[in-house]
Amino acid sequence: MAEHDTPGRPGRWRSGAESKQRILDTARELFGEHGYGATTVRAIAKAAGVDPAMVFYFFGTKQDLFGAAVDMSGAVPPAIASIFTGGLDTIGERIVRTLVENLDKSGRTPLVMLTRSAPTDARSETLLREFIDREITDRLAALLGTPDATVRAAMVNVQILGLTVARYIMRIEPIASASVDELVERFGPLVQYCLTGPPAA
Amino acid sequence: MAEHDTPGRPGRWRSGAESKQRILDTARELFGEHGYGATTVRAIAKAAGVDPAMVFYFFGTKQDLFGAAVDMSGAVPPAIASIFTGGLDTIGERIVRTLVENLDKSGRTPLVMLTRSAPTDARSETLLREFIDREITDRLAALLGTPDATVRAAMVNVQILGLTVARYIMRIEPIASASVDELVERFGPLVQYCLTGPPAA
């Protein structure tokens, strides 16, 4: 994890920003692994090798720290953008591939953090809903343009949530240890079906 | 389910069993609403109108209370049994209908309780995985009999988890306020596709 050793910059920067970054990285890791409620500020501080008081010094409250950890404005959009570049007839595969590939890289992603925290933390629930709506649902619905676009986009949300919970949180087999290609092969058509499937009813 | 009465009869023998039942009902309600970690014994006691100490008197520990709340052996199987009575070609609809109808009745069902608690509580995670495997995956896989039966059954699990999280925990629209029939119409074919869909790869 967080191999953020300071740059050997000449003159070496007075450590402040470095500690802050380490705290943030560690927070992402622990929040992603145990959720908001089950992660203590003390645990974060210990894992980051700093004093608990410093966490509050930099971030004010636990809630603010979580907000900072979840906010990856700029880091996520590019990945999601790739979903929308390409034909509508293969978008199912691209959604699944992008989702799984990004989440596999680390559990520190906002989606996992929020999905783990949402069930017991009202604020996380709101954040997650907004995140999904803004980054996925709205764009998908706009892309489709059909009358039932909203319902279809929501069905994709169900796939994303189900897949995230099954693979990264509950680790249900054989979903958890399947390869990216296997998942794309299985869930790609399923997501495609949600969007461009049969009768618009 | 269980409408605790509180008989207005003055002088009624204070039945221990009644208090115990009230505690259990209240525990199911709160665990289902906030998950294991975010539900305190005190809150349960207060909502049940008894003393916190009594909760421990009856159930020993918080964990044991949760175990008792989650254990509905005998109450769930019958509902699930109805899924497996009927043709394989319409099982998708039956799965969705049975799931949604039962969960709509109350949030105190084991599935919702466990799904809400699993992300932050390791024991709940195990319980949920075992519950799903035993009650659904194993039976579905056995019913199919195909070589990829396990994967297909797991795909159904993803649907169930996704649907449960979206409708009952995160309350994503328009999934949350959709009618049972709408959901059956939308997700029935999807689940059916998981099980008896295209090429067995």
Added chain:
DNA sequence: GTCTATAATTAGATAGAC
């Protein structure tokens, strides 16, 4: 059976020395 009192632990947060 029910409740009071309390032990033991742990959480988030703050003040102030250095």
Added chain:
DNA sequence: GTCTATCTAATTATAGAC
């Protein structure tokens, strides 16, 4: 900027009176 020390509040859990 960093840490020691501490405050306050909440939690699970137990002992024992009635």
